[in-house]
Amino acid sequence: MTAFLPREPRRSAAGTAGRFAMAAAGPLAGGTVLFSSDALGGVVRVPGDVVTYMALTGLVLACAALVPALWLAGRLRPHRSAALGGALAGTGVALAGLVPAVPVFASALMAAGILAAPLLAAPRASALRTAGSPAGGQAAALAGLAAAAWIATLWSAHPGKALLVAGATAAVLAVVAAGPHGPPAEPGRPVARVRDVLAVRDVRAALPAYLLAGWAAGAPLMGGLHLLTFRWNLIGAEPVRYLAWALLPAVALVVAGRRATGAARTGPWLLLAGAAAPMLMASAPGPVLLAAGFTIALAAACLTAAALDTAVLRPLPDSRRLAAAGLTGVAAAAGGLAGLGCAAVLRGILAEGSALTLTALPPILGALLALRVHGPQAERPPAFLAVRALSVPRGAVRLHRVAMRVEAGETVVLSGSGASVLLAALAGRTPCRGGISLGGADLTALDAAQRTSLGLCHLAGPEPRAPGGRPVAAGLGAHARALGHADPEAAVRSVLDVFPQLRGLAGAPAGTLTAAQRGLLSLAEALLTRPRLLLVDGLAGGPCAAAVPPVLRRLAATGTAVVIAGPAAPETLALARRAYTVEPGGVTEVPVPASGGAHRPPAVRSTGGPAL
CATH class of the missing domain: 1.20.1250.20 (MFS general substrate transporter like domains)
Known part of the structure; x- marks a missing residue:
């Protein structure tokens, strides 16, 4: 750049x-x-x-x-x-x-x-x-x-x-x-889907405000033109001429008021200003003052949309802005159409002025709804591992819109039937939907092998990566070379010193190891990877449980985020700052002993789905 x-x-x-x-x-x-x-x-x-x-x-x-x-x-x-x-x-x-x-x-x-x-x-x-x-x-x-x-x-x-x-x-x-102008789109990378944008809390909260901002423009626009025709008998191009004159100061008001759009808190006040326009137009003693209502209504609606854009859309990553802008644009268009239709229906029931006055009520409601939009000042700093609306739609265990935050150096324990599925999705081994970012990097753009080779993520489970026919030391050496270690043999010796149980089996084929020994080999591979995110599946509570805690504490101390899937046993919970049960029907927090993770970063709850 x-x-x-x-x-x-x-x-x-x-x-x-x-x-x-x-x-x-x-x-x-x-x-x-x-x-x-x-x-x-x-x-x-x-x-x-x-x-x-x-x-x-x-x-x-x-x-x-x-x-x-x-x-x-x-x-x-x-x-x-x-x-x-x-x-x-x-x-x-x-x-x-x-x-x-x-x-x-x-x-x-x-x-x-x-x-x-x-x-x-x-x-x-x-x-x-x-x-x-x-x-x-x-x-x-x-x-x-x-x-x-x-x-x-x-x-x-x-x-x-x-x-x-x-x-x-x-x-x-x-x-x-x-x-x-604008950066080129990345080849082959589609923009975010509308469903992903809907997972953002502020976008969902802002949709009614966008809709009623559209209403604040649409209802007075057509209602005012109709009033010019039937109250003051202006025909032909005359009503539109008054609108044309009114739009010029409206443009100037939007330009002059651009500084007011820098915070979400101005949105409710702008909508209230837009709500005042229909009442001004309905009681106007002449067409000039009615045209001033056009100026106020349209300028207020545009400034409201700009304030919402600044507060809601601007903090989003570039990949999501286009879909969010489209979604909110559709909401504003729908609001304008609804306001126009409502004004037409009310004209068939009430007098022209009364019908236009009643169209001011929805923008007043919109001002109250706009209070729910907090803007970027309410956003928490990005998590080291941030999972947004993650869903696994296929398989024996399916997950729906799980959200997860893990800080660097923090250990989280997951148990339940969906724990292993969630870890497989984070590792890239099972198809999923949603967003996964690690230290600001988008993991969804990488497959499982790339996540490991780049040192971003490593899944340590009962089955190591080394082929069954290759000796243990040779398999670890190949893994070290693939990761780019300067001295693969020295790296392997260092790892085998951590696992004395494997040192005597360095020449044995990996396929002849017991289940516990294969688990240790998988953990040894994780030590070689030194990932930013370590996923541990089924090891912490297994036969090699005694060897696991020192390794996990060592990695967490270097800033690695650790997520463990396994039974919520006391020895496992003693490692964790937080623990959850993951099931297809939802996520439930599990109490963690006070001594567990006393020195871990503080837990932060997430928004936009089940919080982990």
Whole structure:
């Protein structure tokens, strides 16, 4: 990474321009269709509400296409897949303006919605790399919406031309976004799945707040436009013109308020500000003050989303940001659609002002729910071994969403039918889902042999790694050479000095050893590996139990994290700081004697699943 530091200023400027262009492209094209719906109805020869329905269906299709969009982003650079999709989506909107026939118009809008799916995630994920950029991305999206309102107003007599201009401009902006900003995706490494992102506590807690931030924008937007038409008899392009003027100060408010988005605690207050907008609009004595409600509602919703992005998405590792941005983007879109639909339903029951006032209640609830989002200041320092939402879906014993934290030099004992399965998953010997990191390294990217050869992880069990026909000393020597020991023979002699029972069997084939001797040989191999994580399966309480504790204490003293699977016997618990029973139905803590692990690091409970 340091090799690119001299070029960083140029890349940063290009990256900022690309991120803002990408963020503006989607709202520009989609907003123009939405704001021109009544005029387009006359051109396409369908009611304007049908055109609105088509535009919103395109948004729903974009949300539904998120999963394949994430899959594509894992094989291309995410910003380039989004740029490609945005360019094709903009072309689809332009085609809808060129050919007003219903089949072509509807198909082009639906295709544009599907192709625009990456725009729900990539612009916000890219903006997270720099402090303050989430607010900048939201301001760019709001600027795109403002441009859409002005295009719909200026070409209100020629809505097809408005779509052509908006679609072509959005396509150009998407192409600009394909510039060299953002790191390349690792070849063959897909981005994190949505299910993995849902395992993060703050992401789950923030989803209702994102949804109601979308509501705070959607309900006043369409409710206010409807109120301008039916309270003050503004027709044609006039309601959208008021919105176009209101969006300009809204962009300025988002830019000016970007410092307020640096902490999660500002989210509830911003949502409350958004909740005040519908009440202001419902009681406005004139269209100008109502337009001020547009400014407040949209600026508050964008600032809320930026604050949530900073608090929830920015602390995530790069591999998870794209999926998290997509998931929360879908939540915000769903909230906007729900707010729009609720406002329409209430208008059929109540007076215009009363209906708009009632739409303020959900954002008030959202302000309370946003209090559950704590942000990065509440996050604990990363554990030495961190297991997140680990599941073993196949086999005689299946595990579901186990979470585990082990510090360097700490010893943890696991018992129960799922203990050996969990150790096999940590060692890479059984297929599993979820995340496993060790000292910041992602173990899921490595197979079992790589984890051992790199000295990251070693599973010591009843069966050693040495082939049964090879003499004990020769097998240990081969293992030492594979690990890169400078003097393999000296390393083997040192290990055999630790295990006198094996020293006299140095020339015996490994296959002729007893079960207890094979266990000692497996532990001797672990000493040669000197792993950062030692997994011990079935040895601590077996026939070689007396030889095990000194070795485990020796390794733990050097900072090795030790996880033991076996019966919760007193001699085993005496080694541990914590102990758990692992079963398919859950994880239960086992009391550890007060003397056990008195000098181990303090236990820290994990979140997002059964805590180990």
